[in-house]
Amino acid sequence: MKSKVLFINPNFQGKIKAISQITVGPPLGLAYLAAVLENDNFNVRILDANALGLSSKEIISYVNDFSPDIIGLSAMTPTINQVHFLAERIKKILPNIKILIGGVHASTMPEDTLKRFSNFDVVVLHEGEKIISELCTKIINNKKLDKIPGIVFRKGKSIKKNEFRHFIENLDEIPFPARHLLPMKKYKSVVSDKFTTMIAMRGCYALCNYCSVPFFSGNKIRRRSPQNIIEEMSECFYKYGIRHFSFLDDTFTTDKKWVHDFCDFINASKLYGNVSWMCLTRVDNIDEKLLIKMKMTGCIKIEFGIESGSQKLLDFSKKGLKKDQVRKAFRLVKKVGIPTLGFLILNMPLETEESIKESKKFVLELDPTFLQVSFATPYPGTDLEAYAKKNSLWMEKDWNKYIFLKNITMENKSISRKRLIKLKNDLERAFYLRPKYMFRLIKYSIKYKAYNSIIRSAWNGLKEILK
Ligand code: B12
Ligand code: SF4
Secondary structure: OOOEEEEEEOOOHHHHOOOOOOOEOOOHHHHHHHHHHHHOOOEEEEEEHHHHOOOHHHHHHHHHHHOOOEEEEEOOHHHHHHHHHHHHHHHHHOOOOEEEEEOHHHHHOHHHHHHHOOOOOEEEOOOOOOOHHHHHHHHHOOOOOOOOOOEEEEEOOEEEEOOOOOOOOOHHHOOOOOHHHOOHHHOEOOOOOOEEEEOOEEOOOOOOOOOOHHHHHOOOOEEOOHHHHHHHHHHHHHHHOOOEEEEOOOOOOOOHHHHHHHHHHHHOOOOOOOOEEEEEEOHHHOOHHHHHHHHHOOEEEEEEEEEOOOHHHHHHOOOOOOHHHHHHHHHHHHHHOOOEEEEEEEOOOOOOHHHHHHHHHHHHHHOOOEEEEEEOOOOOOOHHHHHHHHOOOOEOOOHHHOOOOOOOOEOOOOOOHHHHHHHHHHHHHHHHOOHHHHHHHHHHHHHOOOHHHHHHHHHHHHHHHHO
16 A cells, blocks of 8 residues: 655635735645655645635544645744644644654754654755655655755654755756646636746845845755746646746746746747746846847736835845846836836834835835835844844744734834834835826736736735725
8 A cells, every 4th residue: 555645735824815915826845745756656645725725623634534644744934833733733633643844944943843843753954855755765664764864853852963965956857746636726816816836946146134045945046947847837738727827936037048948938839828927036137128028928927126225225135236226127127018016125124214215215116016015024044033133133932923024023223113014004005005006906907807806905905004
């Protein structure tokens, strides 16, 4: 009989409702791992409790029915407590089961995770694809785990960290995510409910001080080949009727030649004219020729970090950008006619009322199609956390609160918390409640036939802003 492995994506969606956050995407990381295990002859399932809206009770009942040998869970900082609570409940009904924990939080603080959370047995560091089969096989056959690079585990009463496993160089070697194990009809984005997310590359060369990516995925970008991506997109198109793809990569356009090739491949395939896509990138990685080509091949949104309207704060964040580069990029994208989402961060250390005013003025000048304002959050392992510690800034201890869209998790020396929330709301109101903006929202929802989701998204956002 095949060994049974169950991956669970817990139900966290309720925690992140806000404007532009009504997207429900697949747990790609778990789907990659499931694909590897299926190839190696395991009986694998993924329970996407988030997309299915399942309660803990329903998850436990599913676990009981399937009765797996191993469970795999994934967590970010704000979900680690909730994920451990689930592990605890699972161990109550299946005390001998082994529970693996992966994802950014556990990778950043593996020993701490095992010390604090007694129901996790093994932490899988960074990427799991080259680890998972060997690990599951050894666990099932009761073999020692000492020789598997890239894990941290309990050995008797102590915790053992094995040697580092290098990042996967050739991403084309990894099988496509096992979407057939996911409730594909449950995923939706603002523009389409025939939607999936994709990953084209891993790692980032930049060193923004608030970001976990360079540490977590390495500070060198590793790209899949455009052919490999088009193959996955085609599988999604033909097998699941997917019409909209959202690339989760942080800097999609860093290698312009690669993007030109990617667009050429779309052009030459049946996807051309039948799908749309969106991506995230840096303002210093685009040019007009590239944008025109991206638009022609279905790019309907580009997301950019604006971060701040104060050059001093931009410099502090180590983003490596000048305000004029940001201006130029937004002008260019507007000229080409691709909608944008701009990310703004408030409450970086050194933030003052004056710099928030600068940010407000700057976003009104840039006028992105959508805006997402967050509070700087000192995620574990980031330089921002190190700065806050060094400068004895108060930091929130409750990780449940590390949700950057709504919570203040770091002290500001010159602005009170109450005042910060008010300034954030004022800024969002100034941006969203412009007649010009309302008109644009209507135009956008008509163009992308996204009335329901835009209205829902706008309503969620309005509720937040008017609180
Ligand atoms: C997609 C995404 C989301 C999605 C969904 C994530 C999901 N569960 O599927 C959504 C939009 C919901 C989301 C929300 C948030 N996100 Co987010 N997100 C991402 C993003 C862009 C991509 C993640 C991804 O799919 N990667 C691709 C897959 C292949 O990799 P993976 O999921 O990491 O999985 C691999 C490994 O981690 C490992 N692994 C993972 N899980 C497991 C489990 C087991 C058992 C094993 C063995 C291995 C393993 O193996 C996988 C395959 O290699 C990352 C940035 C990034 N580049 O990683 C940020 C990122 C993970 N998010 C981040 C943040 C901050 C958030 C929010 C907190 C933001 C907010 N609103 O406040 C919220 C969380 C709110 C909440 N839930 O409470 C931070 C995490 C920081 C931290 N320490 O927690 C990141 C790193 C962004 C950043 N620049 O810092 N996010
Ligand atoms: S914020 Fe974006 S550009 Fe900066 S390090 Fe993170 S992924 Fe790279």
